[in-house]
Amino acid sequence: MRLNQAEASESSYSSTRQGRSEWPDAVAYREAIQSPGLTLGDPLLTGVKVAENRQGLPIAYTGRFAVVFRLRGHDGTDWALRCFTNPQGSYGITRGTRYRLLATQIANLDDVFVPFRFVESGMRIAGKWYPTIAMRWAQGTTLGRWVEHNRDNPERLRRLVGSLGELLQRLEAASMAHGDWQHDNLLINDDGSQITLVDYDGMFVPGLEGYPSPELGHVNYQHPERQVQHFGVGLDRFACLVMQTALLAIARDPSLWIKFGDGESLLFKASDLRDPEGSPVFSALRAQAELDQDKELADSLARLGDALAHGPDSTLLPTIITEPPKPLPAELVGPPEPTVQERHEKAENLDWIQTYSEVVTHDKWWQAGTSYRHMGQRQATKDVFRYLNQLNESVFAEKEKSNLFAVRAALAGVLVVALLLAQVVPGTYLPLFLLLWLVNAVGIGYANWPHRKLLDELNAEIAKMTQLAAERKDRVATRNRGASPQALQAAQGAQADYVAEKLRQVPVNRVITIHGMPVQVKRELEAVGVTNALELSRRTNLPGIPQHQITTLQTWCREMEKEFEDEWRKFSASAKNVNVDIQRLEMEVAEFERESTRLQKEREQFPTTTLRAYLKKLLPFLKI
Numbered sequence: 001m002r003l004n005q006a007e008a009s010e011s012s013y014s015s016t017r018q019g020r021s022e023w024p025d026a027v028a029y030r031e032a033i034q035s036p037g038l039t040l041g042d043p044l045l046t047g048v049k050v051a052e053n054r055q056g057l058p059i060a061y062t063g064r065f066a067v068v069f070r071l072r073g074h075d076g077t078d079w080a081l082r083c084f085t086n087p088q089g090s091y092g093i094t095r096g097t098r099y100r101l102l103a104t105q106i107a108n109l110d111d112v113f114v115p116f117r118f119v120e121s122g123m124r125i126a127g128k129w130y131p132t133i134a135m136r137w138a139q140g141t142t143l144g145r146w147v148e149h150n151r152d153n154p155e156r157l158r159r160l161v162g163s164l165g166e167l168l169q170r171l172e173a174a175s176m177a178h179g180d181w182q183h184d185n186l187l188i189n190d191d192g193s194q195i196t197l198v199d200y201d202g203m204f205v206p207g208l209e210g211y212p213s214p215e216l217g218h219v220n221y222q223h224p225e226r227q228v229q230h231f232g233v234g235l236d237r238f239a240c241l242v243m244q245t246a247l248l249a250i251a252r253d254p255s256l257w258i259k260f261g262d263g264e265s266l267l268f269k270a271s272d273l274r275d276p277e278g279s280p281v282f283s284a285l286r287a288q289a290e291l292d293q294d295k296e297l298a299d300s301l302a303r304l305g306d307a308l309a310h311g312p313d314s315t316l317l318p319t320i321i322t323e324p325p326k327p328l329p330a331e332l333v334g335p336p337e338p339t340v341q342e343r344h345e346k347a348e349n350l351d352w353i354q355t356y357s358e359v360v361t362h363d364k365w366w367q368a369g370t371s372y373r374h375m376g377q378r379q380a381t382k383d384v385f386r387y388l389n390q391l392n393e394s395v396f397a398e399k400e401k402s403n404l405f406a407v408r409a410a411l412a413g414v415l416v417v418a419l420l421l422a423q424v425v426p427g428t429y430l431p432l433f434l435l436l437w438l439v440n441a442v443g444i445g446y447a448n449w450p451h452r453k454l455l456d457e458l459n460a461e462i463a464k465m466t467q468l469a470a471e472r473k474d475r476v477a478t479r480n481r482g483a484s485p486q487a488l489q490a491a492q493g494a495q496a497d498y499v500a501e502k503l504r505q506v507p508v509n510r511v512i513t514i515h516g517m518p519v520q521v522k523r524e525l526e527a528v529g530v531t532n533a534l535e536l537s538r539r540t541n542l543p544g545i546p547q548h549q550i551t552t553l554q555t556w557c558r559e560m561e562k563e564f565e566d567e568w569r570k571f572s573a574s575a576k577n578v579n580v581d582i583q584r585l586e587m588e589v590a591e592f593e594r595e596s597t598r599l600q601k602e603r604e605q606f607p608t609t610t611l612r613a614y615l616k617k618l619l620p621f622l623k624i
Helices: 026-033 095-109 143-150 154-173 237-252 255-260 270-274 280-292 295-309 340-348 356-360 386-391 394-424 430-447 450-482 485-492 495-504 508-513 519-527 533-537 547-604 611-618
Strands: 049-051 060-062 066-072 078-084 116-125 128-136 186-188 195-197 352-355 375-379
Touching: 026 060, 026 066, 026 116, 026 547, 078 116, 095 116, 095 128, 143 154, 143 186, 143 237, 154 195, 154 237, 237 255, 237 280, 237 295, 255 280, 255 495, 255 547, 270 280, 280 295, 386 450, 386 547, 394 430, 394 450, 394 611, 430 611, 450 547, 450 611, 495 533, 495 547, 508 519, 508 533, 533 547
Parallel strands: none
Antiparallel strands: 049 066, 060 066, 066 078, 078 128, 116 128, 186 195, 352 375
């Protein structure tokens, strides 16, 4: 399974209210997955290891509605665990019922879909359970990345066009629709002959007739007028047409991918689909089809334009009916949703399992260097406060007994020595020395009191978390300051916008630097209102200027366009790297602040370790 790697912002959690912000986000899920034995409720995922990055953090692939983790089972099988970041829709059917229905229907197309398991109590976070989906890790390259790698291979691109058509026919023959064909949800094999679909949140299968669509798909691939009532067989036709048209165009001219590709589409964006007449993509593809006499591309463009002109009903088959939906079989509906009390009881009865690094070395994820997180041993206690737990351990109690016994013995020894010295060497300074010896003995014992040393370790850990968070914040600020203005400008807009702005900044008087170009040409350009290179690049008819000079001017503009396109790609890549680093650092800041907050709560519950408290334990017969 593949999704874009990324991170999300914090949110609170609630299983009783249905607001999106009250569900766990990517950071919360990634924190929970670090202890899979405690947090995973799927019994078939027992003993899994979580894939981590170089910083020791679980790798999270986040989409619009879910976050996915890669797990490795004890038999070497890789799994994709999909965790939802929003509650289920309120369309008269629960998420569990929907997914149980999907699981029974896709079994006949296991070469297209990946079989999955829906677990209602799949992930535990903050004492509450949230649903998950587990499936084998799908093989293949995402469509967007596959096109990037094969844009210069027209044979493979055209083969993929045929594979998309065959896939659409198979889905419709099975009365199914995926609902969200896009660059991240289609996995392609090397030669483009096999396609695997992932992300089944918006699928239509038999049994869902009469229900609205739970989502509307990626806007760069869906009809601009698609509504929730467009949900049924034929739902993928428009997206298939968008993809096939783009692939045919790139097969004819690979530079279109460089010019119009942006990582969130193949060629067409939502703005192009809303206004095909004013779209530079449609204009470029029409010119390409006409120039090369490409009837296949021209026909695909005409079909796409016709679909846009006649509304979504021209490609989608709406299945919303006036009669209420038929009830689903009881075996698909499943048991009733557990109550909040039942969820809490299940959470309380689940044994605590720590990670291998925490059990053996007492290290956290930022101190461990393993590629996969291992399962640890079971412990009887469910208390997550490690420092407070140590107070109840027998080893710790023995240390405290040894400390108190040693100090009491020292005090007794001091008193005996003082009495002996008083008989042998009487003097006026003996009480003062006796007091100093007693204070010194108590001071040494207090400094080595296990309670106080443990609290010192806790305070040091809190200071460390605060320092690590501050260091990450400083690095975020440094990365922000280090990004060049050009990189920031490139990151804020599309390639075409960046190139247009750069051409606009080139004054027309620069034409005199072209070899052999007379000054009179500059005057003619200014006379017809051409003031910069952008305006010049759009003029093919310039009165008073010979055709061979117009050709030279257009060549000059195209060379600058290529230069600015290369510059945009360089700065855009730089800006994306900066954004990725900043997201990772901000995520680590959140992790350290969470740990610091937890440690501070532990410190608030820590028993008092003042000198008075120590003396009460040391000399219980005294009323201190």
